[in-house]
Amino acid sequence: MPREIAERSDTIAALGEVFRKHGYSGASLAEITERTGLGKGSLYHFFPDGKQEMAEAVLEDVSRWFEAHVFTPLQDPADPMDAIEHMFEAVDAYFHSGERICLLGAFALGDTRERFKAPINDYFTRWTDALTRALLRTGLTRTQARHTAEEVVVAIQGALVIARSRQDPQVFARTLRRLRQRIATARQ
Amino acid sequence: MPREIAERSDTIAALGEVFRKHGYSGASLAEITERTGLGKGSLYHFFPDGKQEMAEAVLEDVSRWFEAHVFTPLQDPADPMDAIEHMFEAVDAYFHSGERICLLGAFALGDTRERFKAPINDYFTRWTDALTRALLRTGLTRTQARHTAEEVVVAIQGALVIARSRQDPQVFARTLRRLRQRIATARQ
DNA sequence: CCTTATTTGTACTATTTGGTACAGTATATA
DNA sequence: TATATACTGTACCAAATAGTACAAATAAGG
Numbered sequence: 139m140p141r142e143i144a145e146r147s148d149t150i151a152a153l154g155e156v157f158r159k160h161g162y163s164g165a166s167l168a169e170i171t172e173r174t175g176l177g178k179g180s181l182y183h184f185f186p187d188g189k190q191e192m193a194e195a196v197l198e199d200v201s202r203w204f205e206a207h208v209f210t211p212l213q214d215p216a217d218p219m220d221a222i223e224h225m226f227e228a229v230d231a232y233f234h235s236g237e238r239i240c241l242l243g244a245f246a247l248g249d250t251r252e253r254f255k256a257p258i259n260d261y262f263t264r265w266t267d268a269l270t271r272a273l274l275r276t277g278l279t280r281t282q283a284r285h286t287a288e289e290v291v292v293a294i295q296g297a298l299v300i301a302r303s304r305q306d307p308q309v310f311a312r313t314l315r316r317l318r319q320r321i322a323t324a325r326q
Numbered sequence: 327m328p329r330e331i332a333e334r335s336d337t338i339a340a341l342g343e344v345f346r347k348h349g350y351s352g353a354s355l356a357e358i359t360e361r362t363g364l365g366k367g368s369l370y371h372f373f374p375d376g377k378q379e380m381a382e383a384v385l386e387d388v389s390r391w392f393e394a395h396v397f398t399p400l401q402d403p404a405d406p407m408d409a410i411e412h413m414f415e416a417v418d419a420y421f422h423s424g425e426r427i428c429l430l431g432a433f434a435l436g437d438t439r440e441r442f443k444a445p446i447n448d449y450f451t452r453w454t455d456a457l458t459r460a461l462l463r464t465g466l467t468r469t470q471a472r473h474t475a476e477e478v479v480v481a482i483q484g485a486l487v488i489a490r491s492r493q494d495p496q497v498f499a500r501t502l503r504r505l506r507q508r509i510a511t512a513r514q
Numbered sequence: 515c516c517t518t519a520t521t522t523g524t525a526c527t528a529t530t531t532g533g534t535a536c537a538g539t540a541t542a543t544a
Numbered sequence: 545t546a547t548a549t550a551c552t553g554t555a556c557c558a559a560a561t562a563g564t565a566c567a568a569a570t571a572a573g574g
Contacts, residue, residue, distance in 0.1 A: 145551085164437040166353040167532060179552040188533065239435050246491035247432040249352040250494070256520080262491045285504070288488070292501055293477070296484025300476070303434040303450045305443070313480055316473070355562060366563080367522040376563065500521085521570070530561065540551070 144185040146195075149174045158241055162193055162250040190253070193245075197257045200241055203232070204265065212268040214236045218275040222321060225269070226314055229294060236301040236310025243295050266291050276325050286324055290317050334372040334383075337362045342384045346429055350381055350438045378441070385445045388429055391420070392453065400456040403497055406463040410509060413457070414502055417482060422487040424498025431483045441502075454479050474512055478505050 152174040156165045170176060170192070176184075185324045186190040207228045214221045233240065245254050266287050273283035297313035300306075335436045340355045340362040347495045358380070359365060364372075373379040395416045421428065433442050454475050461471035485501035488494075 160437040161349060161351065163349065166530080168530080177553055181552095181555080182533075183551060197543095243491065244486045246487055247427050247435055249348045251490060258491045259493065262488060285500070288497065289481075289504065290485035292497065293480055294484065294490050295487040296480035298480065299431045299434055299483040299487065300450055300480050302439060303431065304444045305447065309476065310478065312473070312476065314482065316477065322479040354560080356560080365523055367524080367566095369522095370563075371521060515574100517568105517572105517574085518571090521568105523566105523568080524554105525565090527564080528562100533557080533559105534555105534557080535555090538551100538553085541549085543548090544546090 145176075145180070147199075149176060149181075149184065150195055150199045153192050154199065154241065156240060157193060157196055158244070161248055162189070162245065162253075163248075165189065166175065193250070194257070197242065197245070197254060197261075201257060201261055201322070204261065207232070209264050209268040212272045217319075218272045221272050222269070222276075223318070225272075226318055230311075233298060233310065234292060234307075236297065236307030239302055240298050243298060262291060268298055273321070273324075276321075278324060282324065286321065293317055333364075333368070337364060337369075337372070337385075338387045339381055341380050342387065342429065345372075345381060345384055346427060346432070349436055350377070350433065350441075351436075353377065377393070381438070381442065382445070385430065385433070385442060385449075388447055389445060392449065397452050397456040401462045406460045407509075410457070410464075411506070413460075414506055418498075418502055421486060421498065424485065424495030427490055428483060428486050430437050431486060450479060461512075462510070464509075466512065470512065474509065477508070482506055 153170065156170055156173050156321045160166075160169065167178065167181070167189070170189075171181065174181070181192075182188065208225050211224050211228070212218075214219050232238070241326065242258050245251065246258050251258065266284075269287035269290060273286055274280065278286065293313050294317075297310045301309040327449050342360055344361050347387065350356075355366065355369070355377070357431065359369065362369070369380075370376065385410065396413050399416070400406075400409050417454050420426070424506075434438065434446050455473075457475035457478060458471045461474055466474065466501065471501065481501050482505075485498045487496040
């Protein structure tokens with residue numbers, strides 16, 4: 139058995155870049171082969187179902203990253219406020235302080251929503267649920283926690299849209315700052 | 327001179343539907359001819375620059391709608407709170423209570439951002455500015471007004487993303503409700 | 515009615531699309 | 545080193561792509 143599946147996972151970052159830049163239908167195999175450095179032969183060896191499978195792999199990868207760096211840490215039994223602060227830092231890092239878009243959000247707005255509705259829905263549901271539970275542990279009521287969690291996830295996605303629309307990543311920074319404060323005051 | 331340019335403007339609604347559903351690169355001329363009922367001959371007669379010009383026309387149309395129904399009313403010299411309430415109602419109507427996406431936001435996240443950056447940036451800038459001025463007139467400080475306006479526009483876009491992602495338009499309704507309250511309390 | 519300009523259907527094209535076929539190469543294990 | 549398996553490059557394909565050319569139809573103004 140030659141090279142392990144390491145190669146496959148190596149390509150996922152490059153695939154993510156391509157899909158982020160061109161969207162799903164806009165990402166041509168020509169561009170994909172160029173950016174990954176893999177010929178069609180290898181590409182269809184690793185992803186027999188073609189573009190669909192490549193995009194699925196990228197979405198899974200993003201999901202796993204958030205699961206590990208955001209959702210799971212949010213359930214940490216220690217101080218929930220620390221966990222929430224950790225979420226904001228991870229989110230800021232992941233989205234490059236507003237310069238990177240959310241692939242799941244972008245796919246939700248595009249012609250890709252139907253095709254990828256399961257992973258898209260899962261991602262946002264798990265995020266909202268994990269944050270809700272953390273907020274519950276800070277002392278908020280169930281309703282408060284649910285609404286605040288939704289408000290946070292909504293604002294993060296909105297900030298990514300506006301930051302990109304106005305070509306001003308500061309929107310994202312301001313939004314994160316506001317949300318931190320929003321949670322701090324909601325606890326009183 | 328035969329038929330006026332009425333036909334051209336008639337097609338814009340249909341074009342909007344197609345772009346909303348398939349995105350820019352995903353919107354094929356085949357689909358466009360079908361949904362507009364116009365053959366390629368007519369299409370390229372009205373839009374000599376093809377898809378690019380069709381999309382530009384749609385974006386302009388959206389912009390004009392918001393100018394007339396949202397931005398201008400926000401400057402109404404009467405009670406600014408009435409103007410803001412009017413904005414929320416117009417927005418709720420335009421986005422079909424969260425079932426319709428924002429074409430400008432979707433284009434901002436896609437491979438179309440560069441191509442249409444001017445209209446995209448204009449749209450969100452004018453919206454934020456108009457709302458800022460209205461909030462100023464309710465008695466907020468300049469900083470408060472600017473931040474609150476940004477928060478509102480961000481939340482509306484975010485709500486559209488999440489509503490579509492989770493296939494739950496209620497997110498949009500809840501967000502609008504929360505924003506109204508947010509503005510009401512910000513004034514004290 | 516006749517001229518002029520606008521509108522439209524049809525046939526066409528050059529290019530790109532995603533995907534396949536498959537022979538050949540590399541490589542790890544036994 | 546033999547062999548089974550994993551990988552990859554190349555040539556290929558049918559379908560779809562955006563866009564063009566242009567003759568025919570339509571409609572209004574004089």
